[in-house]
Amino acid sequence: MSQEEAECMTPPSGSSLLHDKSFDRSISQGSDRLSQSQPLSQETFNQLWTTLGDITDNGYYARDYPPRHGNLTQIVTQPLDFSFSETGVADLDIHENRIEMEVERYQIGPEGTITSLAPVSSSSSNPYSSPDSAMPSSVPSDYSTDHGVTPPPYTPPPQMMASTPTVPSNTDYMGDYGFEISMASSQTLSKTATWTYSDLVKKLYVRMGVTCPIKFKTHTRPPPGSIIRAMPVFKRPEHVKEVVKRCPNHASTKENNEGHPAPAHLLRCENVQAQYAEDHTTGRQSVVVPYENPQVGTEYITCLYAFMCFSSCVGGLNRRPIQVIFQMEKDGLVLGRRVLDVRICACPGRDRKSDEKRCHPPPKQMKRGFSKTAGFQMMSVGTKKRKGDDDVYTLTVRGRENYEILLKIKESLELMSYIPQNTVNQYRAQQHRQGSHPSLSRTSTYPSHGSINNGLPPINSFAPRHDARYHNENGGGFDETDSGIALPPPPALTNGPTMMESQGFSHQSVMSQADTSPTHQMPSNAICFSQSSIQDMTINGWLSKFGCENYSEIFRKKGYLFIHQLDAITIEDLDDMKISPRQKDKIWKGIIDHRAADNFSSTPSMMRTGSNASTVSLHSQSGENHQQVYHATRFTLKQVLSVKLEKDKDTSPCKEGMKEDMEDGDTPRRMTLRDRNIKH
Amino acid sequence: MSQEEAECMTPPSGSSLLHDKSFDRSISQGSDRLSQSQPLSQETFNQLWTTLGDITDNGYYARDYPPRHGNLTQIVTQPLDFSFSETGVADLDIHENRIEMEVERYQIGPEGTITSLAPVSSSSSNPYSSPDSAMPSSVPSDYSTDHGVTPPPYTPPPQMMASTPTVPSNTDYMGDYGFEISMASSQTLSKTATWTYSDLVKKLYVRMGVTCPIKFKTHTRPPPGSIIRAMPVFKRPEHVKEVVKRCPNHASTKENNEGHPAPAHLLRCENVQAQYAEDHTTGRQSVVVPYENPQVGTEYITCLYAFMCFSSCVGGLNRRPIQVIFQMEKDGLVLGRRVLDVRICACPGRDRKSDEKRCHPPPKQMKRGFSKTAGFQMMSVGTKKRKGDDDVYTLTVRGRENYEILLKIKESLELMSYIPQNTVNQYRAQQHRQGSHPSLSRTSTYPSHGSINNGLPPINSFAPRHDARYHNENGGGFDETDSGIALPPPPALTNGPTMMESQGFSHQSVMSQADTSPTHQMPSNAICFSQSSIQDMTINGWLSKFGCENYSEIFRKKGYLFIHQLDAITIEDLDDMKISPRQKDKIWKGIIDHRAADNFSSTPSMMRTGSNASTVSLHSQSGENHQQVYHATRFTLKQVLSVKLEKDKDTSPCKEGMKEDMEDGDTPRRMTLRDRNIKH
């Protein structure tokens, strides 16, 4: 399981696994084999997790990558809508089982009953804070009770009393005063902005060193002298125990640190009354500002916070996600708590977007709350669809030559519609007969240029279909979606030349070396359509069959060149052509005959127009398989090349196992986070 | 100019521009307009460079990208085989000129006459060094002369005397003893290894923190008490002045630093006698080891060095390339100096490979040591060639649908050859007439998918050529390389929709929305080739001109469908057709006539065969422009799609200006380092 996946497992509410009730219960029952309270190393963690995966998932995750159930993703579109208490309904014991595992896996904060933040003494002076500030003078003294404030043995609900836990609580707690936080409306500053909040993944994305307004609100006035403490903690269980501070780089450079009271603090508050605190026992750092009631007519107070490292800072956060715990306190009592996931990064917009894409269903699946049945339906529908049909990937072409090539491709695709389908079929047969196999491996082993390879296994299930393809004499071509039978193998496009060899042929030309020497010209009679393999598909030829060739010029003027266009000609068209009635009837009869013959031979006679083919979807009149047509046109239309080729076939990379479908049922959200764009 | 380009400009020998003799001479002549010795900012540097480019390159580099002379790259395939002294031979004054420019451009280290390393006092104790070490006891005292050891005013050759320059010399200097360094044979440990040395780019790639053996050798025994100092310096002029040390992160963590005498030193030497020095004046850090003569029978002594930061370390090297200056010294005199480019990175193998690919010619051009004349020849040959003609980029296609699309493209390209060129031209004209401009911008703004953009400026120099293209009625099409006149603009492929708009048209289909609804079908008579825009290009039609249409079946059987194939028919072919002599003569005369007309109208009548077109290069018999044909076939042949689309048109991304061809002649190596693979 990747870090990211672990990430996504966490319920969205801000409460982590660690503090889920059942989880805590198991802990208190003393599953303490690993509870030496040593933070687990990443390797140990991974190992445990793998083991766990083997046990609970019947090997699916650890062993069977990529998963057999490739469509799992489609099913659960709202991983974040589940919480563990909800999912346990179906089979309680298994649920419990799982929670057990959780405990063993994370094995952190065994003291972690729902704890609250310890009062810490302010350890650094604040030059900005004036002595006559509204900050209650009692605060410093209150918090100077100094080290080791152990919670009184039998005092009230523990979550009400501030203690000195290694791991502060990150459970949202509204408290008696209805403490809440929010961001300025996130759509005002979207991607350009220095920060952005994602409602979807409930996370703040913020650039380093910029101020970010956070609004606090209560429904009831808290007692005067209340303060708001903001403390960053690592989000993942493996890291929670470690104190969050700035990386040495940022803490030690002069930049941004000139005269600042707490250069090593990750979190700063622009409030002049801000106090930077560091707990003597735990070493945890936080910023404290007095809670001032909102101005009349205002609901909120706003504080400006700045994050002074990247989440990625080496030697600091080190790519480990953090949360900020905002806690309203009064005299060491926690009045309310709100947790905010934060990612400090260089490109908040980009990273938000990719997180959202990662953890949420693709556009089509955007609706929330599918029932499991709906999920199943989705899946079966999914198999009907062509993968990527809904996706358009633009390929911006740089460079004249490449542009020309693509332009040529586009033109070819459109002009291809003037080639009768039968001709195409014959061409293909001829291609096959000419046996163009030998060369491609050389091409694909050109050393010095990168090839796109997305790391998926080669498509080799095509092999048994080769022959079927060549028995397919009708016009359906190679593009039949439903059966897949007519698909030719992808010779040069597989990963290994070995496989290619074993296929024994490819759709390549015979000569592969790009030799520009004219001596390599083929003799002119070696053209592809040799020896009677071609029938006359021109209108002219067709007209001459019944002696009307002198009308071919008229047809030509109307744009009709080939007989496959006959399907598109109406009697009205003929009227427009100023053909003498008798000839017209003759021709019309010829058209009818042609169509009949055409239908009989199952040749698709769809006419694709040059300039409009792009948007023509299936011609429905004759019901043949027109997938091929559709696809070509689709492509052409955009003048885009689909090179976003791979893995996003099920476009939501956040897969969730169908729990009812698996042996152990209630596994946590598993996601394969592999939405890879072709970039760099 | 990018950083990388600046990089590649440096001569390979290890001597940088800065210390080229002419360069130094110019400096000493006092071109000091910018010599305030303030390190230039990157922006200033870039600006100067651009200006310089405008002046010296007649705008080629800065303005005219892609360059008109796209084949410049082909010319100098071995940039590293040149040194400035060599290149100056042809026209010395121009050479000088250029060097001037260099001075102004870099404007660093104005004190930079060929200087040598200053004696520095050892500032940190070395716990490993035993008192009875072979390290001459004089060394510490010698170097303890303490700050500001200014070179004596009139002492011998300055490069022989150690001084205290801000910028140490990085010129290789063998000295009287023949001081040389080398790496262990680099092929023994290639990619798996913790380090690797590239002979091609003359650079050591090494993982951080691992030891790397470096061998030292002299041809004559240096005096006893000689030492070897190793000092890292930044390679780029912009950075040379800055002292190289470890980043705060690595310097401050305990890891690797436990008890080490110099945790902030980037360079460590495993030698127990190593002494870590920091110059009091310049602050430069170095490691010093005694030079012990090799064991009997050995040529070398070997020292193990370790690099304690990444070249990329934030707050440290910060992605700035460094060199290590190995200097043999004796009593403050420099006996020899050797400079080693070093990159400390996580993946030496990968990074070496990519550097080599970047800075060196493609496979075809692998031969070394072209003379300048050869270079010229190459160039003139080069202009005949299409850029990228020699390069094959494989696109490994993943996914059935994409494979199908590409297969279809391949087929289209081959089948396209059955469309007469005139038809194609008419099609294009029709496309134009239908005015397909409006839509593409919409397509290109599809939101959720990445598009490939290599960051180069849009190709907008095409604009003045639009009309020319449409007056070009012959078959040359849009692909004429030499004049470039017939090239259509790249409508959807530019960066901005604005530009597209201004071009007024594109080769797009009219409809751009990928609407699959059948209601969007165009009426069948709205096909592309409407209203007399098409001439009959069939053999059938042609035969009927002189009453031989009854032979069209025979022609058809031979594979001749269209008149553009007539060029390929010989009289012998007619003999084979069992045509009555009189008819044969008639037909042959028709063929002759056709060819004459064809030649008159300059229509290329090259016949491209279906399956073999791929490898047919230019048909030489009629001398028309066949570039277009050639390209299509090239593409098809490989069944690869050139989507490595951009900047590497001349496939060696390390471009070097042909100096004799430019106003100022001897410009430094200019390279566009943009070999970008589409990966992830």
Added chain:
DNA sequence: CAGGCATGCCTG
């Protein structure tokens, strides 16, 4: 600012 590169590190 968007595209894309560079580069440490993670994953199979």
Added chain:
DNA sequence: CAGGCATGCCTG
């Protein structure tokens, strides 16, 4: 170990 991702930063 190779492929590929993540993510700061550079470039047009």
